Amino acid sequence: MADVENKYPQNTSGKFYVDDQCIDCDLCRETAPANFTRDDDGGHSFVYKQPENDEEQRLCDEAMAGCPVEAIGADGE
Numbered sequence: 881m882a883d884v885e886n887k888y889p890q891n892t893s894g895k896f897y898v899d900d901q902c903i904d905c906d907l908c909r910e911t912a913p914a915n916f917t918r919d920d921d922g923g924h925s926f927v928y929k930q931p932e933n934d935e936e937q938r939l940c941d942e943a944m945a946g947c948p949v950e951a952i953g954a955d956g957e
Contacts, residue, residue: 882953890919893957894930896940901951908952912939925951 887897896915898908902924908916909925914936917928931937944952 881950882955884953884956887953887956888919888922888924888926890922890926890928891956892927892930894927895954895956896927896930896944897953897956898924898926899951899953900924901949903949903951905948907946907948908943911943911946912936915940916943 882897882899882901884897886899888900891897904923904925909918915927915929915931916925918925931940944954
């Protein structure tokens, strides 16, 4: 389960975030490309834009549910 205390600093403020368990599998970026992107230097994903509508919310929820290492959290500030 993702831990807000271990979230990457690149995450934009808000509900969703990616923490340091990310293995850079690309699932979240493929599922919700409007919200997740890659830190090429760090080799991990992060949330660059919080969901702004129901469809983006649904896709972020889907990415979180599908994350193989549970690195996506939805309890951020």
